[in-house]
Amino acid sequence: MHTQIKHPRTISQKVIGRDTQDGAGVQLKRVLPAPGLRLLDPFLLLDVFSSDNPNDYIAGFPPHPHRGFETVTYLLAGQMRHRDSAGHMGVIKAGGAQWITAASGIKHSEMPEQENGLLHGFQLWVNLPAAKKMGPPAYQEFNPEQIIEETRSNGVKLRVVSGTTLEGTTGPITTTSTDTIYLDISMPTGTDYSELIPQGHNAFIYLVDGSIQIGQETVVPGELAALNDGDGVVIYSSKKSHMLLIAGRPTGEPVARHGPFVMNTQEEIEQAYRDYESGLFGEVGNAHDEVA
């Protein structure tokens, strides 16, 4: 049945997100980085926000900079409005994704486009190799209907944000420097799902809901399961389950990070602060300008 996968990956470590807040006071679970977990190079950060209490999210993420990496926002419920110093503006909707290559620097705001109801989604930070850190910023945004779906014969459903699946479905985001695979997977009870993951990629599963087994180990909701190396993964759902599978090629380079900047050396971090303070990142446009 899983003839294409010769060396299925096993779980190396499981971690659970910690409650924290970021932006202007958004309550979230920080899943990566996690104390005691090795760096899953190129993945620097994974935040999960999920609340139907507006007090937990309404303050949003007012203007702030990024340099040296990419940010990926994927929503399951709710809407977020994005504006940046490069003139991009858009609303990410439930089931939609936004991929920002901050590279040499952007300043942006990420604000809830709702006053009540559930806001549920993820922000992932993906590192850029040194050669791309000071390149031009880029922006990709996809509406829910642009995220390619695949349904397996046993009813397993995939939403492919980036990468190519075992059955050949390719997601709309194809230009990542780390060949990142980003899949949203829904499994009916008692089904198997197998996926190819290039050997050498770091990979993890984040379980949103349900209960799954990988090898002999069970994963529960809210857990991130980091995977050992192998050429793929085989997952069994003991309940109806919903998860993300994320994998990417490590940069293998030293990481110097502080706040919104991720570079290779401390000197480059200090330069990022100097550049930001001298206004090199530009300013986020005013929402009223465009409406007028």
Ligand code: CO
């Ligand atoms: Co940001």
